[in-house]
Amino acid sequence: MFQVRIHGRGGQGVVTAAEILSVAAFDEGRQAQAFPSFGSERTGAPVVSYCRIDDREIRTREPVMAPDAVIVQDVTLINQVDLFSGLSPVGFVLINTSRTFAELGLAELYDRFPRPHLVTCPATEIALEHVGRPLPNAALLGAFASLTQQITLEAVQKAIRDHFAGAVGERNAAAAAAAFDAVVTLEEEFARADTD
Amino acid sequence: MLTQIEGSRAIAETVALCRPEVVCAYPISPQTHIIEAVGVMVKEGRLAPCEFINVESEFAAMSVAIGASAAGARAYTATASQGLLYMMEAVYNAAGLGLPIVMTLANRAIGAPINIWNDHSDAMAVRDSGWIQLFAETNQEAADLHVQAFRLAEELSVPVMVCMDGFILTHAVEGVDLLDQSMVDAYLPPYEPRQILDPDNPVSIGAMVGPEAFQEVRYLAHLRQLDALHRIPVIAEEFFAATGRHSGGLVHSYRTEDADTIVVAMGSVLGTIKDAVDIRRDSGERIGVVGITSFRPFPSLQVREALRHAPQVVVLEKAFSIGHGGVLATDISMALQGTGCVVREVVAGLGGRPITRLSLEKLFYKAARGELGELLFLDLDVEVVDRELARMKAGRRSGPSAENVLRDLGTTRVEGQGR
Amino acid sequence: MTKRPIRFYQVGSFAVGNRLLRDDERTVQSDPHRSNSIDSGHRACQGCGEALGARYALDAAMRATQGQLVAVNATGCLEVFSTPYPETSWRIPWLHSLFGNAPAVATGVSAALRVKGRSDVRVVSQGGDGSTVDIGFGCLSGMFERNDDVLYICYDNEGYMNTGVQRSGATPPAARTATTDAVGPQPGNAFGQGKDLPRIAMAHDIPYVATATVADLHDLEAKVERAMSFRGARYLHVLVPCPLGWGSASNETIHIARLAKETGLFPVFEAEYGTVTSVSKIRRRTPVEEYLKLQKRFAHLFGKNPRPEIVTHLQEIANRNIERYGLLDTADAPLARHATTAEVRS
Numbered sequence: 001m002f003q004v005r006i007h008g009r010g011g012q013g014v015v016t017a018a019e020i021l022s023v024a025a026f027d028e029g030r031q032a033q034a035f036p037s038f039g040s041e042r043t044g045a046p047v048v049s050y051c052r053i054d055d056r057e058i059r060t061r062e063p064v065m066a067p068d069a070v071i072v073q074d075v076t077l078i079n080q081v082d083l084f085s086g087l088s089p090v091g092f093v094l095i096n097t098s099r100t101f102a103e104l105g106l107a108e109l110y111d112r113f114p115r116p117h118l119v120t121c122p123a124t125e126i127a128l129e130h131v132g133r134p135l136p137n138a139a140l141l142g143a144f145a146s147l148t149q150q151i152t153l154e155a156v157q158k159a160i161r162d163h164f165a166g167a168v169g170e171r172n173a174a175a176a177a178a179a180f181d182a183v184v185t186l187e188e189e190f191a192r193a194d195t196d
Numbered sequence: 197m198l199t200q201i202e203g204s205r206a207i208a209e210t211v212a213l214c215r216p217e218v219v220c221a222y223p224i225s226p227q228t229h230i231i232e233a234v235g236v237m238v239k240e241g242r243l244a245p246c247e248f249i250n251v252e253s254e255f256a257a258m259s260v261a262i263g264a265s266a267a268g269a270r271a272y273t274a275t276a277s278q279g280l281l282y283m284m285e286a287v288y289n290a291a292g293l294g295l296p297i298v299m300t301l302a303n304r305a306i307g308a309p310i311n312i313w314n315d316h317s318d319a320m321a322v323r324d325s326g327w328i329q330l331f332a333e334t335n336q337e338a339a340d341l342h343v344q345a346f347r348l349a350e351e352l353s354v355p356v357m358v359c360m361d362g363f364i365l366t367h368a369v370e371g372v373d374l375l376d377q378s379m380v381d382a383y384l385p386p387y388e389p390r391q392i393l394d395p396d397n398p399v400s401i402g403a404m405v406g407p408e409a410f411q412e413v414r415y416l417a418h419l420r421q422l423d424a425l426h427r428i429p430v431i432a433e434e435f436f437a438a439t440g441r442h443s444g445g446l447v448h449s450y451r452t453e454d455a456d457t458i459v460v461a462m463g464s465v466l467g468t469i470k471d472a473v474d475i476r477r478d479s480g481e482r483i484g485v486v487g488i489t490s491f492r493p494f495p496s497l498q499v500r501e502a503l504r505h506a507p508q509v510v511v512l513e514k515a516f517s518i519g520h521g522g523v524l525a526t527d528i529s530m531a532l533q534g535t536g537c538v539v540r541e542v543v544a545g546l547g548g549r550p551i552t553r554l555s556l557e558k559l560f561y562k563a564a565r566g567e568l569g570e571l572l573f574l575d576l577d578v579e580v581v582d583r584e585l586a587r588m589k590a591g592r593r594s595g596p597s598a599e600n601v602l603r604d605l606g607t608t609r610v611e612g613q614g615r
Numbered sequence: 616m617t618k619r620p621i622r623f624y625q626v627g628s629f630a631v632g633n634r635l636l637r638d639d640e641r642t643v644q645s646d647p648h649r650s651n652s653i654d655s656g657h658r659a660c661q662g663c664g665e666a667l668g669a670r671y672a673l674d675a676a677m678r679a680t681q682g683q684l685v686a687v688n689a690t691g692c693l694e695v696f697s698t699p700y701p702e703t704s705w706r707i708p709w710l711h712s713l714f715g716n717a718p719a720v721a722t723g724v725s726a727a728l729r730v731k732g733r734s735d736v737r738v739v740s741q742g743g744d745g746s747t748v749d750i751g752f753g754c755l756s757g758m759f760e761r762n763d764d765v766l767y768i769c770y771d772n773e774g775y776m777n778t779g780v781q782r783s784g785a786t787p788p789a790a791r792t793a794t795t796d797a798v799g800p801q802p803g804n805a806f807g808q809g810k811d812l813p814r815i816a817m818a819h820d821i822p823y824v825a826t827a828t829v830a831d832l833h834d835l836e837a838k839v840e841r842a843m844s845f846r847g848a849r850y851l852h853v854l855v856p857c858p859l860g861w862g863s864a865s866n867e868t869i870h871i872a873r874l875a876k877e878t879g880l881f882p883v884f885e886a887e888y889g890t891v892t893s894v895s896k897i898r899r900r901t902p903v904e905e906y907l908k909l910q911k912r913f914a915h916l917f918g919k920n921p922r923p924e925i926v927t928h929l930q931e932i933a934n935r936n937i938e939r940y941g942l943l944d945t946a947d948a949p950l951a952r953h954a955t956t957a958e959v960r961s
Contacts, residue, residue, distance in 0.1 A: 018369070019202070019369045022200055022369050022370070023200045023369070026200035026371060027200075031370075031371060032200065032369075032370065032371070033368060033369070033370045034368065034369040034370070035363070035364070035367055035368040035369065036363075036367055058370070058467075059466075059467030059468065059470050059471050060467055060468045060471045060553060061361075061364050061368075061464045061465060061467050061468050061551075062468050062550050062551065062552045062553055063550050063552075065552060065554070217727065217730040217731070218723060218726045218727055218730060220723070245730045245732075246730065247726035247727075247729060247730050249722065249723075249726055249761070250761070251719065251722075251757055252753055252754070252756070252757030252760070253753055253754075253757070255715070255716060255719070255753075255754070256716065256719035256722075256753070256754050256757055257719075259712060259713070259716035259719035259720045259722075259723065259754060260719050260720070260722050260723035260726065261723060262712050262716075262720050262723060263687065263710065263712070263719070263720035263721060263722060263723025263724040263725075263726075263727065264723035264724065264726050264727040265723070265727075266710050266720075266723075266724065266727075267685065267723065267724040267727035267728055267731075268727060268731060269723075269726070269727035269730055269731065271723070271727075285713055285715075285716075286712070286713060286716060289712050289713050293712070393685045393708035393709075393710055393724060394708055395682060395683050395684060395685065395707065395708055395736055397708075398705065398706060398707050398708040398709070399708060399709075400698055400703035400705045400709045400710075400711075401708075401709065401710045401711070402688075402709075402710055402711030402712055403698035403700065403703055403711065404694070404695060404698050404699065404700055405700050406700045408700060408701075409700065409701070
């Protein structure tokens, strides 16, 4: 089972992201379960959602305590929420920012994990460019597909188009593809650095 | 068709397939998505003929359902928690009148302190109302149970409540095989009321009944529930024949054949329990699970058969009777009278406290070693409790406990994080 | 308005005997083929205004709907006295659910009939003042606000008579009840409280609101008939004296109901879509004392330690009603002007 925890703020589509991720996995013939951290949070409050992906029936109902991947939609949460609690030692971290882990003060975390499991992605900028609104969730799912290889970009794009009708869906799918490419580029840089 | 869909939405789609004629709704989390989705279908004309009525309270919601059902319409509503309590008088009334209303209960805790998260306190509060109460383990089962509920309710002229864990199921997006209209139409015949307000054949419904006959009327209601014990498995069997899917029924056993310890629970926590049981089984412990689907009527015989061979039964429930202990555990103990089974009560998951696999594993580990007391509150923060007890002892004006406890937790967290 | 001025009086009553009218103007009740919606043999008290009001109202509704009627009843006197186990007085389909939910139950019945394509069957919901202005008020307001196709009839006897005469939100000031006893410096029910439900109903802008008393049963029937000519939420508020709760002689029910209207304490009017369309004028203006003195619930205002200032206060309420609804037809009405009226107005 592959477990994902998504952190963000109310209004950023955190819950939608988990749902789209689960639909993408479902479309690829896998079992998936997405659910929000249930609360009466208002716009701007810290929000968490979860997604589990497996090839067998998913029976558990507990929150994701030991994620295999953490997606951080809002970088301002870093000093507010225990974002990486329970994260698998070989897990993945995807943070929506144009800065590096070192610049975020997360150099120590970065060094503990295999490269390139921890990446940052300027998803808000990508969303602004492609969608025209600062909603990073679709872009981050594209980046997630590239980072974890749990799902294909095509499945993510299809799920995005299913969720957002018409042009909005197309633009979000484009944002996902751009973020996917950005992470691929990063991974290639890592690979070059490792061989150098 | 297998669809990746939110639980609430799956319920709405399934309820629509049951062709309800009057749907009344008052919003309360976590039930809202269900009635919103049904409302859209009625407004679009996808669900027709159907009257969707936005009422001013849950009390009115159940009352509208009562009127609609007495006038011969298939009536549906949904609620949770405080809403169920607000409609409680009408909940009893619907059962007393023998009106086959179907209601989704998105299980949630009851305040004070106000709490919107899941537990089973609401369902337990109307345990004795005369409604049939079925608990769903998954969203698939929750959806399927609604079709069975209409069938059962209308066959017996008894209202049925489908209980599904609020948020945990209602807000979870997972694969649900949605039924198709022809299957539901074949399975669920049109509503033929036993009693109806008809100008051509006038009857008085809801007349006063004195001491001469009240007990008899109540006994008849009891007989109908006992009847349900026979009908529920049959209806589930016919559902299986039509869909190939095992949903509903009275009780379900999992890996209990040679078990020394059997865990009993209701609702979605059964999934997490099964995962934990598999892990304990791998460590050599002989442990199994029995899930109760039909809480009312309570299938005492079937429970007894399912549990009697186990020396120890651990009843894990998301509600309790304050000043006494487990509610389900009491029923289980009654069913096991004379068997020699030791019954241990575990109260867990109150107010949405996550019931984690790790906690369950620890619990089962202790159970296997006979270390469980009679009543345990899973993951209780004893330190917080002790602090408040000390405050109350120290002075009269100790203030509201809920606020004090929250302040304690805040302090603890800040200390824990070194800030 | 379907009324036409008729000047045949019987002494002291203003009532017109059916024998003086053409066949088609006679009351529903005078028709030997009337429906008998609520049949004889029920257990209402002698002189019960509610039994009388319900009988006239429902038979009129039955005629207006050609017998296609369903009645929903709130808990209360009417429900209890009409269905003493194991009997029922109801010859129409009748549903009793709870004390506070009759309007919502009626909404459900109405919705079911609509969905079944039986819009020819109409729904009357009824209850006493307790279930209407107090415990069922939320459901009633909801039914009004949604404009559900229900005629709600309140039989107002100004208190919880079924449970032993306790105060309701419709109990008039100064009236003694079991929970507003005639003791202390301000005996009886307090001034400045209570709900004027007909006006609240009008504020919902529903198609039809009317008041009536059991003193003018012809008027009551006409209003039921008028109400049934509308679709949507309608409200009829009928004053029904209660000999038990009011401490009045059982043969005075009609007389007292008439005085309630003639004093101005109970304005009788009709309103459509929030606007008053007609009022029943006061025929012979009567001081409130005449009304109050017939009822033991006001006995503490008279007798050995009279409280004329409280009576004056009640007269002011009557005067305000007279002004608000224009209850006096100065050209027409022979006035027996009360002494305090001039004082109040000055």
